[in-house]
Amino acid sequence: MTAPQADGTAEVLATFAVASEPGNERIALRAVATAAADCGLSADQLERLKTAVAEATMNAIEHGNDNRPEVPVEIAVLRTVDAVAVTITDRGGDRAEHGNKEIPDLELKLRGEQRPRGWGLFLVQSMVDDMEVSTHDGLHTVRLTMRTDGPVGPEGDHDAEQL
Amino acid sequence: MQSSCEVTVRRVPDAVVLEMRGDIDSSAAKPLQTAYAETLGAQMAHRVVLDFTAVDYINSTGIAVIVGILAQARAERRVVAASGLSDHYRQIFEITRLSDFIQMYADVDDAIATPTA
Numbered sequence: 001m002t003a004p005q006a007d008g009t010a011e012v013l014a015t016f017a018v019a020s021e022p023g024n025e026r027i028a029l030r031a032v033a034t035a036a037a038d039c040g041l042s043a044d045q046l047e048r049l050k051t052a053v054a055e056a057t058m059n060a061i062e063h064g065n066d067n068r069p070e071v072p073v074e075i076a077v078l079r080t081v082d083a084v085a086v087t088i089t090d091r092g093g094d095r096a097e098h099g100n101k102e103i104p105d106l107e108l109k110l111r112g113e114q115r116p117r118g119w120g121l122f123l124v125q126s127m128v129d130d131m132e133v134s135t136h137d138g139l140h141t142v143r144l145t146m147r148t149d150g151p152v153g154p155e156g157d158h159d160a161e162q163l
Numbered sequence: 164m165q166s167s168c169e170v171t172v173r174r175v176p177d178a179v180v181l182e183m184r185g186d187i188d189s190s191a192a193k194p195l196q197t198a199y200a201e202t203l204g205a206q207m208a209h210r211v212v213l214d215f216t217a218v219d220y221i222n223s224t225g226i227a228v229i230v231g232i233l234a235q236a237r238a239e240r241r242v243v244a245a246s247g248l249s250d251h252y253r254q255i256f257e258i259t260r261l262s263d264f265i266q267m268y269a270d271v272d273d274a275i276a277t278p279t280a
Binding site: 025026044047048051054055058104106107109110112115116117118119120122123126 | 220222223224226227228230231233234237249250251254255258259260261263264
């Protein structure tokens, strides 16, 4: 795989899949943290990316793949010249985004006027610089982007990884 | 899903400390709510301190569990404090506005030492 180019071509740092079982988001966040460790993200950025990946993977497991262990959530970690991106793909097709567009409001939740849950998508969007959602052929992909300050990181020793 | 969250209840003057260990996710609801119920027997437990020092991971479902504890405590006119949060989870408490309703302390000793407002 070539190094990231100025035209936006991304280097694939890692690809892997997790079974759609509750709790497997922790496998995803650890693998992403390892793959993105030398990409020039600050410690704070890396923590935020880990949280976003965990939440997006939870959504993919629960809402995309309906907690069916035999259906994988596929994850790729990419690096461009000025960003790290993570794509998380499930088989949820063109569902409404995670079935919940409600903006969480803590005061409403404390008054019992909104359910206690519903923080996932809000956290994802709050943690990263950009989030894009796309659908294609029954697949649903969330792309999370965290920008770096510019070209950084070691070159050439990140082969695609299959976990 | 089996919970990895363990909660130890510690009584101190005018407060009960819930020392959590492990992960705070949906499976933490039962151990946390059980531990919280023990505070009801403490006559002077006007204050509940949630100690996150030994917590490794909090996700959105864990945030929902904390919201539930906070709602119950407020209904009972108890003050809720949090201690030992990492900078990252402190940021999440700010983003979710939990920090507007939960007093935040660096460690449990600070939380205990601070008089109730």
